[in-house]
Amino acid sequence: MKKTLALVAHDHKKPELIDWAKAHKTILAKYKLVATGTTGGLLSEALDLPVLKYKSGPLGGDQQIGALIAEGSLDALFFFWDPLNPAPHDPDVKALLRLCSVWNVPVACNEATADLIISSPRFDDPNQYRKIPVY
Numbered sequence: 001m002k003k004t005l006a007l008v009a010h011d012h013k014k015p016e017l018i019d020w021a022k023a024h025k026t027i028l029a030k031y032k033l034v035a036t037g038t039t040g041g042l043l044s045e046a047l048d049l050p051v052l053k054y055k056s057g058p059l060g061g062d063q064q065i066g067a068l069i070a071e072g073s074l075d076a077l078f079f080f081w082d083p084l085n086p087a088p089h090d091p092d093v094k095a096l097l098r099l100c101s102v103w104n105v106p107v108a109c110n111e112a113t114a115d116l117i118i119s120s121p122r123f124d125d126p127n128q129y130r131k132i133p134v135y
């Protein structure tokens with residue numbers, strides 16, 4: 001089964017995520033891609049790839065991606081969040097990042113980490129890291 005990757009960016013970080021995704025399109029095309037609403041719309045247009053779009057972040061999209069994690073259905077999160085501007089849904093953002101730690105899901109919050117994760121030879125290895133069993 002294809003791995004599922006989530007891509008999310010706050011408004012000031014969207015250009016950075018889109019550029020990063022375009023640079024890694026060949027790799028990303030091998031996976032099922034999901035995203036919060038606005039990010040997903042921009043990504044599917046820029047990449048010309050299918051992207052499952054959840055709700056926009058402030059309307060619950062972060063929580064929908066969090067639910068995927070809790071169900072054991074997300075393999076990595078690329079979340080370029082904005083450290084310089086407060087968001088109305090900061091608690092949702094924190095909750096999403098928290099679930100990545102709870103469930104040991106790889107999460108990249110900036111381009112440097114995203115590069116390292118996606119270029120890791122272990123990224124495609126089914127035993128790449130310890131999966132926490134879903135209770």
Ligand SMILES: O=C(CO)COP(=O)(O)O
Pocket residue numbers: 008009010011035036037038039040055056057058061062089093
């Ligand atoms: O707010 C977001 C993540 O917290 C992103 O949501 P959008 O992709 O809908 O802008």
